[in-house]
Amino acid sequence: MVVGEMIEERDLVIIGGGPGGYTAAIRAAQLGLNVTLIEEHQLGGICLNRGCIPSKIWAYSARKKSELPHMEELGFKIDEPQLNLSQLLNYKDKITSQLRKGVEALCSGNQVEVIQGKATFTSENKIGVENGHQFDIYQFRKAIIATGSTAILPGELSQLKERVILSDELYRLGDLPERLVVYGSDELAFEVASSYSTFGSKVTLVLPESTGLDPSIEKELLRVFKKKKVKVIKGASDLTVSEGELDVQVKLVDEKGKEHSIEADYLYTSGVRQPNVKDLGIARFGVEQSESGHVIVNKLAETTNPNIYAVGDVTADGPSLAIKAIKQAKVAAEAIAGGHPEVDLTFLPKIIHTTPPVASVGLTETEAKEEAVDYQVGEFSLSGNGYAMLSGQKEGLVKVLSDPNTDIMLGIHMIGAGAIELSSTFVQLLEMAAKVEDLTFPNYAHPSMNEGLLEAVEAISNQAIHQAPPRQKVKA
Structure with missing residues (x-):
């Protein structure tokens, strides 16, 4: 190892080139700071190269396949489609490469210095930055840690390597599994179950814990899975897994005490995410961490060392999501540049790219009950929506919760086509403390999926136009 003779000075040094890292770098550069971005592997991080983007390519491909029967109803004769997994893998590589080059170009265009090491x-x-035999030292005024996290197999599965796989291995498989066990109650587990069942795999979805979804949304999602012939086992416990040469054997007990024995080609799990901070050496310099190793930050994404910030999966607040990393990154860069921003994750949307997709923001009915919050509910089935019917995407519903005393919206949840695109509207409404009247007053395009939101709000007072009135109880 050769130690550099000179120490180079920078306004801001960012470690990690994922969504949080490169977003912070570009925003800081826009605000006039001298920025150095250090990435050990590839720009875009795990999200772009091995996580978010590959999984959404699979989800998008599955959604397009699910649309083919409706295309025939519209008059297009289509032969039975066959998935060419090799071609899908090539497409994934092409898209991730293009996106990575785009990030590289943006960093270059904003005069962000990118260093590999x-x-x-x-x-x-x-x-200090090590790259082969070269070791350079950079002195910074401020630094941002954006090193992300790594998924590892949980304790009971950690010794299994061949047939128990994480997303990184799943999206590199050269053959479509005939039988797949999906173990997990998280968003990615749902997406895997949805995509692979659509592709033709025989999928068993094992839910070890609560999904965290609103009960109406969860019920509809599980109904859709049943229609796709996905076997769902809820409240799984006493899990034991053993690997054979060509398969995996899974034994467990469901919430009703029934024993299950399942054979499959692979068992997929999203794993447990661990922050990538072990080799940074931050503990020596006043950066406080949680018991799990996550970095403690405030509303500015500032750590307990005022010169060091942290964003994304390495931080202790909120879930491991790119949207959190991006928000924290912008706030950190703006704070370092002298601004007065703030990170608020109250209305962080929960997004699931299943078919149909799910978007959830704010209080669920379960949470409202647990927190003893007064609420009223409006719910509208998309089977009554004109655009959902004509587009062949009538599965799903919109559900809203509001405060009966103030009429302020408390939560908005949707499963159905367009849910992800509408999620930003849900967030804006809740951020602005919108009232029922704020949603019923505007004009909605017709026909459109947007009308589902309007009619869900109108359903609070039993005034949804395209929904049958509630049954009246008649006394004898």
Whole structure:
């Protein structure tokens, strides 16, 4: 190893080039800061190269396949489609490469210095970067940790390597599994179950814990899975897994005490995400961490060391989502540049790219009951929506919760086509503390999926136009 003779000075050094890292770098550069971005592997991080983007390519492909029967109803004769997994893998590589080049071009266009290497804090204001035999030291005024996290197999599965796989291995398989067990109650587990069942795999979805979804949304999602012939096992416990040469054997007990024994080609799990901070050396320089190793930050994404910030999966607040990393990144860059921003994750949308997709923002009915919050509910089935019917996407519903005393919206949840695109509207309405009248007053395009939101709000007072009136109880 050769140690650089000169220490180079920078306004801002960012470690990690994923969504949080490169977003912070570009925003800081836009605000006039001298920025150095250090990435050990590829720009875009796990999200772009091995996580978010590949999984959404699979979800998009599955959704297009699910639309083919309706295309025939519209008059287009289509032969039975066959998935060419090799071609899908090539498409994934092409898209991730294009997106990565786009990030590289944006960094270059904003004059962000990008350095490849492994970074370590050598003092409170210095970072060393190792790349092969080269070792350079950068002195910074401020630094941002954006090193993300790594998924590992949970304790009971950690010794199994061949037939128990994480998303990184799943989206590189050369053959479509005939039988797949999906173990998990998280968003990615649902997406895997949805995509692979659509492709033709025989999928068993094992839910070890609550999904966290509103009960109406969960019920509809599980109904759709049943229609796709996905076997769902709820409240799984006493899990034991053993690997054979060509398969995996799974034994468990469901919430009713019934024992299950399942054979499959693979068992997929999203795993447990661990923050990538072990080799940074931050503990020596006043950066407080949680018991799990996540970095403690405030509303500015600032750590307990005022010169060091942290964003994304490495932070202790909120779930491991790119949208959280992007928001924290912008706030950190703006705060370092002298602004007065703030991170508020109250209305972070929960998005699931199943077919149909799910978007959930704000209080669920379960949470409202647990927190003893007064609420009223409006619910509208998309089977009554004109555009959903004509587009062959009538599965799903919209559900809203509002405060009966103030009429302020508390939560908006949707499963159905267009849910992801509408999620930003849900967030804006809740952020602005919109009232029922704020949703019923505007004009809605017709026909459109947007009308589902309007009619869900109108259903609070039993005034949804395209919904049958509630049955009246008649006394004898």
